Amino acid sequence: MYFVLQRCRCERKMKILLLLQLFISLILAAGPCKPNQGRSYNLFWECLVAEVSESQMDFALRVYQHISAPTMRPPPNLLISPISIYTTFSMLALGARSRTHKEILIALGLEDTVTDEELHDANRKLLQVLSQPANDMEFKDHKEVFIDESAKILPEYKQNMAQYYNASISTINFNNPENTEKTIFKLVSDRADNKKQNMVFLDYASFQGKWQSEFHKENTEKRNFMLNEEKTKIVPTMHQQGMYKTYKDTEVECDVVEVPYVGNISLLVIVPKLGDIDRVGQTLTPQRIKNYFSFMKTSMLDLYLPKVSFDHLFSLKYIMSLMGMESLFSSEDADFSGISKDGKIQLADIYHQSSTNIEELEAVASGVTDTRVYYNLNLNSNPELKADRPFLMLIYHKVTQTILWIGRVKDPSLAGIPGEEEGTNVKRQI
Structure with a gap:
């Protein structure tokens, strides 16, 4: 800053x-702190x-x-x-x-x-x-x-x-x-x-941070991302099959998934209906975010998440x-x-x-035996969550309930400094 x-x-x-x-x-x-209590x-x-x-x-x-x-x-x-x-x-x-x-x-x-x-x-x-x-x-x-x-x-x-x-x-x-x-x-x-x-x-x-369940480059493929009802772009999209915590917010109509890093930090992805990202972003409150983590359920999931930078x-x-x-x-x-x-x-x-920079993270080469368990299930039998339209994201410290970063992605194909993009107003009032 x-x-x-x-x-x-x-x-x-x-x-x-x-x-x-x-x-x-x-x-x-809740409530003020007073040392004389x-x-x-x-x-x-x-x-x-x-x-x-x-x-x-x-x-x-x-x-x-x-x-x-x-x-x-x-x-x-x-x-x-x-x-x-x-x-x-x-x-x-x-x-x-x-x-x-x-x-x-x-x-x-x-x-x-x-x-x-x-x-x-x-x-x-x-x-x-x-x-x-x-x-x-x-x-x-x-x-x-x-x-x-x-x-x-x-x-x-x-x-x-x-x-x-x-x-x-x-x-x-x-x-x-x-x-x-x-x-x-x-x-x-x-x-x-x-x-x-x-x-x-x-x-x-x-x-x-390092993904708790790593995305593998061989599973990344180009998929459609809907910018709006009329326009779609093809963007590199990561895919992972595994156990994830999800929540469906029926009040504001969005799907929520927690993508954990190793440790106590997670990427929280909130996917509203197409064209609804601005409204959903304005409804976020501390209590709503707490509720997402409190009421999430763990299940096998096919997760599709576009690479972002x-x-x-x-x-x-x-x-x-x-x-x-x-x-x-x-x-x-x-x-x-x-x-x-x-x-x-x-x-x-x-x-x-x-x-x-949200992408696949490869392990550093070393002389250590790497034992992993991969799920070999029918992809069609698992629920899917696709961030294939504009979505919100938070990098969140779970134990202390901290929002470290918060943002949104409307077009994963865009990169660079927004102030250098035509038509943006990020340098307002300078």
């Missing part, structure tokens, strides 16, 4: 670059983390529903990491004051429910959960801040960033573009036009304004005096970048 800010009343340019890879666990809970210290913090987590789940769906609304003219394929957005706004809240601080908390769903210290400490504890190493899956958690050597960053902001988010702040001479690019951009591919900005926050999140870079400024963060982008009202008192800081724009 790219945060583009401007520093006023100063002729010398200042830039900040924040590189993040964030994964936050979500635990749904007789809870032990550990139970109080568990309740607090759950309260913050619940707000993250709700925030994730609200952001997606704003971005994917037809009035926003979004690209056909769309993916966001709402957890990264949530956590980065939490880090902005560390340095925000007055009205700006209040607007961030309202948008996060936390006004008058937790203190600043409780919010950031809960985020710290949540980050620790998903940062734990595990076999056959990888979370990268890297956060680094680069700031112009002329800036006077408050010591307490540096201390809090390190304490709660494990983010260090390094100084760099932004008046030397060549050295700046060598130092910073070797860490991440930057597609924003930073050279026209004064201060930049960059957020990057990634996850790599695309990359996203777009502005969030307009979306965040719709969600109530108005003073953030105002040269008069924005208050980030908790970051630096040396000059007025204004948030000029927010950029978010996400990418996905």
